[in-house]
Amino acid sequence: MFYSWGVELINLAFSGYLISSLLYLVVTWINREPIGRLAYWTAAVSFATHTTALTFRAVAAGRLPFATMHEFILMFAWGVILTYLFVQARFKIPLLGLLVVPMAVLLLGYAAAMNQEIRPLMPALQSYWLQLHVLVAIVAYGAFGVSFGTAVVYLIKNNSGSGLDYLPAKEVLERVMYKSIAIGFPFMTLVLITGAVWAEEVWGRWWSWDPKETWALITWIIYAIYLHARFVRGWQGAKAAWMAVIGFGAVLFTLFGVTILMSGLHSYS
Amino acid sequence: MTQNRKAGYCIISALASLQFGLVLLITIVLLSVFGTLIPQSEQLYYYQELYGQAAAAFLYYSGLTHVFSSMLFLIISLLLLINLSFCTCNRFKYLKQRDWNGYGSATLHFGLMVIIVGGLISGFFSHxxxxxVPVQSVMAVTDSGFDxxxxxxxxxxYENGQHQKQxxxxxxxxxxxxxxxxxxxxEIKVNHxxxxxxxxVYQTSYGWLVQGNISVNGQQKNFSVPAGQTVEIAGNYYIKAIPAGETADQGFLYQLHHRERKQPFIGRANLNEQINLPEGSVQFSALKKFTGLQVKSDPGVPVVWSGFMLLTGGLFVKLYGGKK
Structure with a gap:
């Protein structure tokens, strides 16, 4: 019962995010404050629905929904929207919603096409390190998703010259982008560390250059480069924004590209 | 003399620079991308099949087919370690009181150095x-001084519902x-x-061993082979055997293959039943469960773990330590 309620609520949340995305699209044509606010609140209500759905799934499974790729994608979308709601409430960046909320639509749509069955944990997955690993990944990837959206807004603003007055100043965008990466980065570090400790416990090797962990390291290094590049002349501005875009590309490749294209130890995710 | 010193100073300041560090990081990213796109640690002919003669030779001898154990990767790691040590020293040198951000930075960079050193120790010294091992038997652990x-x-x-028997x-x-x-x-179990x-000692796998003996031309030999695997046992004979049920008295299905003959002997035999061969006979005497154990020692782990703690501590002090 909880299982099917969970599925129904996820579908509702999906529809809500879709409506919110369309509203955000409308805002780019007719820039009316109330429509933007409606879009934001639609996303917020969908997020509450999404949260309830995850809770139901957890109750049905008798564990946190951290074990299958389907569950991880649901959590990933949840983390992205959570970060977005915070950032938007604080900094009010028009266009950010149009870039971030559709991500949740795509992710939930993709998740719906996967095997949604609740499976019991295989022995390798029965570890507190796994739960921690996934938890910190949700925070990190949520923050990186928002930094990606902000980077794209920055690049749009940057290329439009003096136009697009309704977008915040480049400095504001730069600050939001930096902040979200600076918050995501320590959690990305923890993704690698908890993964290594878990691998040591389960396989007896804390690092094996498996494609998924290698790509997680690549992601980490790209963001590390971003954080240092601020201190190097000529690497700020648009270049930094592109790095934030590439970094999130690496996140997506770790999650989807590696799973689809490469074989390795992470066969269950 | 002064010129030498000047050149030395230039080299050191280049090695220590942030730009050089970033170039090293970008190189690691590129090498890692290659390391995941090109299948790693295969034989040369595998790559010849996949990429053709010339490309295969280039990839193989440049180290791109074993990126993470290549000389180039080792050199880059050492250069990164040198670069980090300069950067860490500088950070510690200019620390002011209550500069949490600075303390955090210095600690996390030091933690990274420790992790790289630990990684090198693991890479060179882990076994x-x-x-x-069949149940009820003793295994000598190589080099560790205990059995x-x-x-x-x-x-x-799992007991209930549709996932029964998982x-x-x-x-x-x-x-x-x-x-x-x-x-x-x-008691050990997966993850413990x-x-x-x-x-x-890790729980990694399990399976069944089929045990028995073969006599060929008057010579008797015992064997113990994993169920379902083809293994040479004696006198040019290969065997593949699986238990017909969960216990030995339910018999075995077998395939006996002689190296020089096309037709294998295929059949089913009871426990201790004699299977006749042209040169002798085979019989199965027991079915033993085995456990697959991974045994390893890695002196790098405690080093890496301390590096992880320094890195995490440093990062969070920097992030939440207030004062910019």
Whole structure:
């Protein structure tokens, strides 16, 4: 019962995010404050629905929904929207919603096409390190998703010259982008560390250059480069924004590209 | 003299610069991308099949087919370590009181150095070996100064609903023996290895061993082969055997193959039943469960773990330590 309620609520949340995305699209044509606010609140209500759905799934499974790729994608979308709601409430960046909320639509749509069955944990997955690993990944990837959206807004603003007055100043965008990466980065570090400790416990090797962990390291290094590049002349501005875009590309490749294209130890995710 | 010193200073300041560090990081990213796109650690002919002669030779001899154990990767790691040590020293040198951000930065960079050193130690000095040990038998662990006796192996299954019969956990009961004296007993399971005198023992696999003997031209030999695997046992004979049921008295299905003959002997035999061959006979005498144990020692782990703690501590002090 909880299982099917969970599925129904996820579908509702999906529809809500879709409506919110369309509203955000409308805002780019007719820039009316109330429509933007409606879009934001639609996303917020969908997020509450999404949260309830995850809770139901957890109750049905008798564990946190951290074990299958389907569950991880649901959590990933949840983390992205959570970060977005915070950032938007604080900094009010028009266009950010149009870039971030559709991500949740795509992710939930993709998740719906996967095997949604609740499976019991295989022995390798029965570890507190796994739960921690996934938890910190949700925070990190949520923050990186928002930094990606902000980077794209920055690049749009940057290329439009003096136009697009309704977008915040480049400095504001730069600050939001930096902040979200600076918050995501320590959690990305923890993704690698908890993964290594878990691998040591389960396989007896804390690092094996498996494609998924290698790509997680690549992601980490790209963001590390971003954080240092601020201190190097000529690497700020648009270049930094592109790095934030590439970094999130690496996140997506770790999650989807590696799973689809490469074989390795992470066969269950 | 002064010119030498000047050149030396230039080299050092280049090695220590942030730009150089970033170039190293970008190189690591590119090498890692290659390391995941090109299948790693295969034989040369595998790459020739995949990429053609010339490309295969280039990839193989440049180290791109074993990126993470290549000389280039080692050199880059060492350069990064040097670069980090300069950067860490500088950070510690200019620390002011209550500059949490600065303390955090210095600590996390030092933590990264420790992790790289630990990684090198792991890479050069860790040993790992896989053993298949029948239940109720003793295994000598190479180089570790103790033996392990496998007392029992159990599989625990999920009970209810549609996931019935999916394994929940694998357990092996082990007794550690030193000079044939029992030191202690412990149960291991997946995700819960034991550690004894710097050696860790992991539950990794399980299976069945089919045991028996073969006599060929008057010579008798015992064998013990994993169920379902084709193994050469004696006198040019290969065997592949699987148990017909869960216990030995339900018999065995077998395939006996002689190296020089096309037609294999295929059939089913009861426990201790004699299977006749042109040169002799084969019989199955027992079915033993085995547990697959990974035994490893890695002196890098404690180093890496301390690096992880320094790195995490540093990052969060920097992030939440206030004062910019």
């Amino acid at each position: 790992s070996k896989y053993y298949e 392990l006796r496998v007392d029992d192996f159990q599989i625990d299954y 394994p929940r956990q694998y357990y092996t009961k082990l007794t550690i023996l030193e000079n044939e004296k029992e030191v202690g007993s412990k 290895p034991i550690s004894y005198k710097g050696t860790k």
